[in-house]
Amino acid sequence: MSDAELKFLEELYRTHYQKLFLYANAVVKHREVAEEAVQDTFHIACLKIAQLRASPNSAGWLVQTLKNVLRNMERTRSSLYSSLQRDLPYEERYVGSRRDEENISLLYGDTLTEEELSLLQRIAVEGCTYLEASRELGISAEACRKRMQRIRDKLRKNLTH
Amino acid sequence: MIAVKEPQITDYKALSSLQLEELLCVELDHDDPAVALAILEELELREAAPVSCDRAWEEFCTHYLPMEAPLYGDAPPARKPVRPFSRRFAAAAAAACLACVLAVQAGGADLLRSMIRWTGTALIVESPSATESSLLPEAVDQDAAALAAASSPTPGVGEDAFVTVEPTVTECASLGDAFALIGLEHVPTAIPAGYTFASAAVEELLTTRMLHAIYTGPEEALLQINIHRYEEGSVFSSVIPKDDAEVESLSLRGQTFYFLTNGIYEGVVWTPDPLTECHISGPVTRDALKTLVRSMYD
Numbered sequence: 093m094s095d096a097e098l099k100f101l102e103e104l105y106r107t108h109y110q111k112l113f114l115y116a117n118a119v120v121k122h123r124e125v126a127e128e129a130v131q132d133t134f135h136i137a138c139l140k141i142a143q144l145r146a147s148p149n150s151a152g153w154l155v156q157t158l159k160n161v162l163r164n165m166e167r168t169r170s171s172l173y174s175s176l177q178r179d180l181p182y183e184e185r186y187v188g189s190r191r192d193e194e195n196i197s198l199l200y201g202d203t204l205t206e207e208e209l210s211l212l213q214r215i216a217v218e219g220c221t222y223l224e225a226s227r228e229l230g231i232s233a234e235a236c237r238k239r240m241q242r243i244r245d246k247l248r249k250n251l252t253h
Numbered sequence: 254m255i256a257v258k259e260p261q262i263t264d265y266k267a268l269s270s271l272q273l274e275e276l277l278c279v280e281l282d283h284d285d286p287a288v289a290l291a292i293l294e295e296l297e298l299r300e301a302a303p304v305s306c307d308r309a310w311e312e313f314c315t316h317y318l319p320m321e322a323p324l325y326g327d328a329p330p331a332r333k334p335v336r337p338f339s340r341r342f343a344a345a346a347a348a349a350c351l352a353c354v355l356a357v358q359a360g361g362a363d364l365l366r367s368m369i370r371w372t373g374t375a376l377i378v379e380s381p382s383a384t385e386s387s388l389l390p391e392a393v394d395q396d397a398a399a400l401a402a403a404s405s406p407t408p409g410v411g412e413d414a415f416v417t418v419e420p421t422v423t424e425c426a427s428l429g430d431a432f433a434l435i436g437l438e439h440v441p442t443a444i445p446a447g448y449t450f451a452s453a454a455v456e457e458l459l460t461t462r463m464l465h466a467i468y469t470g471p472e473e474a475l476l477q478i479n480i481h482r483y484e485e486g487s488v489f490s491s492v493i494p495k496d497d498a499e500v501e502s503l504s505l506r507g508q509t510f511y512f513l514t515n516g517i518y519e520g521v522v523w524t525p526d527p528l529t530e531c532h533i534s535g536p537v538t539r540d541a542l543k544t545l546v547r548s549m550y551d
Contacts (some may be wrong), residue, residue: 093318102310109306111293118274118296119281126307135317139488153287156291159281226316233316235492245465 096140104144105134108151114157119162128223129165131233132156200247208243213239265295341402369511369524373497376513376522376532379490380483390498425453428466428478435464435482437525443548445541447471453478460484468535476535483528491530493522503543510546521546 093101116126134142135158137144147153196217197209204212214220215229226236265273273292274467280289368379425431431453432440453466464480483489495513503510510523520534521542533542 105310105313106306109309110300110304111290111297113304113309114293114296114300115277115289118277131309131313131317134313138318151290155286155289156284159286159289161516188461223316224310227312 093141097145100145101134101137101141104137104150104154108154111151112154115158116162117201118167124221124224125165128221128233129158131223132161132165135233136161169192176232203246204243208239208246211236211239211245261408265292270299321363369522371495371500371511371513374495376493376495376500376511377490378493378522378524380488380527418487421457423455423457425455428453431455431464431466433464435480437464437480437482438531439525441545441549441551442476443544444468445470445476445535445537445545448474448476448535448537451475460487470535470537474536476533476537478531478533480529480531485528487528489530491532493520493532495520501539503546505547506550512542 109130112130113126116129117123120126120129137154144150144153176242196212200209200212211225211229214225215222222233222236222240226233229236268276273296276292277289280292283289368377370377370379371372423434425434427450429440434439434455448470451467451469453464456463456465460483462482464478466478468476468478470476481489481491493515495507495515498514500513503512508523508525510521513520513522515534517536518534519537519539519542520529520532522532523546524530533545
């Protein structure tokens with residue numbers, strides 16, 4: 093991004109962050125998730141900066157993008173947790189114990205590394221956001237997302253063969 | 254349920270904050286942002302403790318914005334400015350430039366195709382446009398690119414309805430079938446001894462096609478083949494972790510392959526065209542990988 097684009101983005105960010113946060117928080121009712129949704133929205137704004145600059149209604153553009161992010165986010169998180177539950181081979185000795193179903197190190201320890209298990213636990217089971225996880229790990233949110241995608245690929249491949 | 258009317262400030266002022274938040278949830282499925290914006294402006298006025306924008310912006314810059322320096326390790330050596338040569342040395346200069354392009358360089362780059370460069374801890378593959386703007390150190394892959402394409406409003410149309418993004422996945426019976434499906438020739442055939450075909454699939458998203466193939470070997474070792482093909486105009490940047498061993502290049506039939514190591518894993522990366530990146534890695538020997546890539550042209 094050029095300096096001019098960065099300056100444009102920062103101005104928009106400071107002008108609209110509060111509004112977008114209020115919207116996200118009203119929908120997800122979770123401060124950390126709301127923050128992540130807003131950051132994701134501005135992340136998309138970075139990727140589409142030329143389009144955003146050309147838009148006659150940049151505030152409207154941001155709001156619509158946030159709406160899409162919120163819907164996508166909810167579906168992704170639900171899907172991730174559902175697929176963990178659905179694809180889980182049901183171990184007899186854990187029947188009746190939901191807590192044991194969530195002991196993913198016991199269940200996926202042969203498939204995932206310690207680092208991957210830890211990330212999966214934080215995001216899929218404990219409901220941590222990518223932003224929170226990226227802070228903990230000291231990596232970008234995008235790196236966090238990619239790691240989760242690789243974990244999902246691994247689980248899908250290993251549990252269906 | 255409160256009926257949504259044309260935005261009138263007096264209407265929203267009469268509603269409680271909780272009612273306004275309920276309206277926002279209803280607005281999530283509507284295409285017009287004007288109502289949401291009017292509600293948000295009212296809510297913002299009522300907000301007793303505004304969110305710290307400075308902290309949020311700082312966090313955005315740290316965790317989301319592209320970084321000027323590579324994400325991992327030291328920055329690659331800066332390219333020296335090209336000095337003009339007199340005609341007298343033009344031929345020698347051109348030959349020297351071509352040699353530099355093809356030779357192994359510390360922190361070098363595949364200048365003729367996508368940009369491949371490396372540091373002490375990562376090999377980075379970037380689209381030509383990414384090298385100009387250095388958008389993100391990570392690949393703008395299905396998550397970001399598809400989300401951006403699906404989530405941002407279409408210019409000129411205004412506020413688009415939400416677009417569902419789901420990959421189309423095609424399982425393939427062989428690596429050859431997967432290569433054919435993704436549109437690539439030169440299928441590697443000399444799979445390292447002890448490894449057998451496990452799976453191959455091609456995933457298609459809005460702007461990306463991806464091939465994932467797995468061969469399983471002794472003690473459940475995995476040899477993985479990953480290929481990403483992007484659409485024209487895409488900007489991508491992939492970071493492949495490596496250790497500090499020297500990157501080795503091998504040229505075959507005009508294609509340069511870059512071999513890297515990450516602990517016990519050997520890997521090879523190449524870009525058959527500016528919008529395609531290919532990566533094979535596994536706990537195999539460097540020689541086995543070289544035999545594998547050579548078999549692509551047998």
